[in-house]
Amino acid sequence: MPPRGKTLEGGRRKGKTPRGFRALFARILVSDRFGHLTVPLFCILLTLFFSGILLLLLGKNPLVSFYSFLQGSGFAKKASYGNGVGMLSDFFAFLNICAPMLLAALAFIFGYRSGLFNIGIAGQMLLSGFLATIWVGYSDLPGILARPLVLLIGMGVGALLGGCVGFLKYRFNIHEVVSTIMINYIISYVTGFYINSRYVNQISRSSNVCSGASRLTFTKVNIAGYSCSVPLGIGIAVLAALIVQFILKRTVFGFEVRAVGSNRNAALYSGVSVGRQMVLSMMISGLLAGLAGVSYYLGYTNTIIPRELCSMGYDSIATALLGSSSPIGAVFASVLITIFQNGASYMSSTVGVAREIASVITGVLLLFSACGGYFRKRAEDYLKKLEDEEGGEKA
Amino acid sequence: MNYIESMITDGLAFGLPLFIMALGGIFSEKSGVTNLAVEGFQGFGAFVGAFLATVLSLKTPLGSQIILYLAIAAAFLGGALYASLHALLCIRFDADQVISGVVINILGVALTTFLTSQINGFLFGNASNKFILDSSFRFSVPLLSNIPILGAVFRNIYPFEILILILGLYFWYLMYKTRFGMHLRASGENPHALDSAGGNVRRTRFLSVMLSGGLSGIGGMCIAYSLLLQYSPSIYLGYGYLAIAAMIFGNWNIVPTFFVCIFFGLARAGGYQLCLFMKLSSRYTDLFMTIPYILTLVLLVFFSKRSHPPRAAGQPYDKGER
Structure with missing residues (x-):
């Protein structure tokens, strides 16, 4: 009491x-x-x-199962480790997948705060990842050029796609959920076609791996005697969370975004240009999704399976909702959800x-x-x- | 000529299941509950139906024809049951209806995939993620099927196509000619009017959403039988969303929606046949598969402005509000 x-x-x-x-x-x-x-x-x-x-x-036993989720994500010690890997390696592997998840959740949050449901995150991720892979990933640019270029392509492609959806919504009154889903499937089929006909690796049946210089994850870094994969993405993601929080909370633009999201007519009445606002927030949402895409396809997986939309596009919605659609909440939510997703294989092998x-x-x-x-x-x-x-x- | 005939046959075999899903969407939205969950409903319905079909063909000597009908009935029940979750979220818990729809879809994929592998592990000892279905029998109407070109409509018909037509007629009657249909439409347009006339808004909506799930479930089962010949996670191909798009062009009316769905079916089959006709390698089917989705977007550009969704769709019913 x-x-x-x-x-x-x-x-x-x-x-x-x-x-x-x-x-x-x-x-x-x-x-x-x-x-x-x-x-x-x-x-x-x-x-x-x-x-x-x-x-x-x-x-x-539920407790054992939940604990093995933690073990699989590097939050608790496993019973045994292979040579040269340890808890730290697991933890970095966890960060590697957590980064795109957080970025994707931020993408959903930005759209959601302005009253738009960006269900097309999976498609935006796929297209930006695909284009970055074929334009930069297969070139032999040095890392110092390639990595920023990958990020730029990711942001640009995502923003364009998002802006497109926002425009369709504003100009033609097409519900963004329907249009993004349609675009998702179109992207999945078209990229699948290109991968299958040009870039496929005959053995793995997925696209060729992209060059190490363009990859956003530094592999086999030695930290405290363990071999770890250090993702650039996690830094970008946390930074993005802070920036999104700042934009939404402290800027006029962010205020207008929230105004449009909470009551479109009231916002219109008080002089907010609703159409411009919708297109812009969808663009930012797409931009974040594009970043998620490159950090997923050029960081975590390093290859693209043709005709498959990654489930993260939808899981990120769960993350965003769990984080009460606040960017800072999303950081914690993405950690939790990624623990479940990432620890699943270890849990499966130990608990069955x-x-x-x-x-x-x-x-x-x-x-x-x-x-x-x-x-x-x-x-x-x-x-x-x-x-x-x-x-x-x-x- | 052969290509056109198979385009018609395949187009109907795809368009009619799509129509029954769209019909499901209409029932939910007309009652005032936004329904993006058609995708999840159809998958869950198909899962229940396919599960029953697998068990029946394993344990009983029933013929595959009877199993087909039983599976469709099970799909209706399964879809309705799963839809009650959406109804519960939207009507009882006042959740955001768009979010609820998305949640239902995500949970549906996860749940059915998990359960399929568990059940397969239990029944057959290997945790595969699919139920193989017997191929459905098909029949042709004598005489009529001999008409050139248009005869294709009566050739190689799946039994469920007839069922869908009958159901379509019945549900059209239910929506426009009965007391329940009147209540349903009223609760979507002006729930307070229905309330003051002595109707029960929440109950009407709950029932409509369950019906919606059942109809979508039938659609999913038919697609599993005709297109895939199995139940697997590949049932989540986005046809539920396609059905929603068809419903929007059809302006939430049953008859126009029917024609839109048939058109979608023909477009999809036409693209496929075109690919065969041009003798392209099977890789190119991927490109032709995008046709229905691109068509949807293009048509939405022209039709969305004029669309009139039910007025109260998307708003939870609040007695005290005026």
């Missing part, structure tokens, strides 16, 4: 606050300061609970559950995150009811 007078509400509600465990719990959920933290935490707990039950039904369960857990998490607003509202209603009852007693 909180001490009297020092409520988590920050003094918004006056008078005697209701007590008891349920009331405390409800107050934590609606709290202005902690609400954006506690609601996702509550969703995570619910998810862990439900996936724990699922694992129990499969006859596995199919690795697809990671996607199921992500899906369940997404399900609860979508209800986050409802949990909060329920808590608010409950508190209001309690207050009314107390008020009634006093009178």
Whole structure:
């Protein structure tokens, strides 16, 4: 029970606050300061609970399974390691996949804040990754030129694609979800065609690997005696999170973006150019997705499987929702979701559950995150009811 | 000439399942619940149907024809059951309906893939991610199928095509000629009017979303039987979204949507036949497969401006609001 007078509400509600465990719990959920933290935490707990039950039904020990997810991502020590690799290598491998995830989540967040659902992240990632691969990855430019060029191509291609979607929405009123999905499939088929006819590696059936100089991950770096793959992407991603946070919170442009996102008509009425705003925010969203694409295809995988859209494009939506669509929240959310995705193969090998369960857990998490607003509202209603009852007693 | 005839036959075999999915989308959206989850519904329905078909052909001596009908019925039920999750999120938990749709799709892919490998591991001992289906029988209408070119409409018909036509008629009747249909449309256009007339908005919407899931499930099952001959994650090819696009051109009306779907089917099959006709290597089919998607975008450019979605679609019903 909180001490009297020092409520988590920050003094918004006056008078005697209701007590008891349920009331405390409800107050934590609606709290202005902690609400954006506690609601996702509550969703995570619910998810862990439900996936724990699922694992129990499969006859596995949930705690061991969850722990092996951590082990697989370099957060806890595995039972044994191969020669020259250790926990640190696993951790860097984890960062390597976490970087595109965070960037993709930021891409979704930027669109979402302006009221647009960028479902086309997977396609934007694929096209920018593909073009960067064939233009720079297969050339013999030195690293100092190649890497910035890869980043530029990623940003440019993504921004163009995103801007295209924003324009279609603004000019022709085409729902962005439908147009991005269509564009996703077109990109997937067309790039698949080119890879299969020109750039395919006959043995692996995926595209040829791109040159080491253009790759955004430095492989086989020796850190403390372990061989690690150090990704450039994670630095870019964290920087991008900070920049996006700054733009949204502290600039006029960001304010207008949020205004359009919360009430398009009100924004229009107060003189915001809604069309320009939509195209611009979709462009930025696409730009971030393009960065995610190059750090995925030229960093993490280093090759492109033809005709396959990476599932990260959709998982990033889960990440964004879990992070309450705030850039800083997304950093933590992407760490959590990547632990599940990345640790799945180790979990599968030690515990013996199919690795697809990671996607199921992500899906369940997404399900609860979508209800986050409802949990909060329920808590608010409950508190209001309690207050009314107390008020009634006093009178 | 042969190419045109197979274009018609294949086009119908694809267009009709697409239509039943679009019909599902219409039922949900007309009742005021935005439905981007058609993709997930059809996949889940097909999963349940294919599961039943696999079990039945393994454990019982039923003929493949009866199994086909049972599988379609199971797909309807499975889709409806899964759709109740979308209904729950949108109607009970007031979640954002677009987000809920996306969530349902992601969860659907994950859940069915996981369950398929678990079930396969349990039934056959190897955790493959597909259920192989027996190929469906096809029939031709005598006499009519001998007409040149147009006779192709009556040739090599899948039994489910007839079923879809019957269902389409029935659901058209349900939507426009019955009390339930009236309530459904009212809850999508003006839910408060329905409420004050004594209808139950939430129940109407819940039922419509479940129907929507069931119809989409049938569509998924038919595609699994005709195009893929198996159930696997490749069922998530984006045809659910194609159905949504068809619904938008059809302006949320059943009859125009029907023609749009047939058109999509013909365009897709036409592209494929064109590829064969030009004797291109099979790689090029990838390029021709983009035709329906590009067509969708182009047509949307022309038709989206004039589209009139149901007025209350996307808004959770709030009794107190006016």
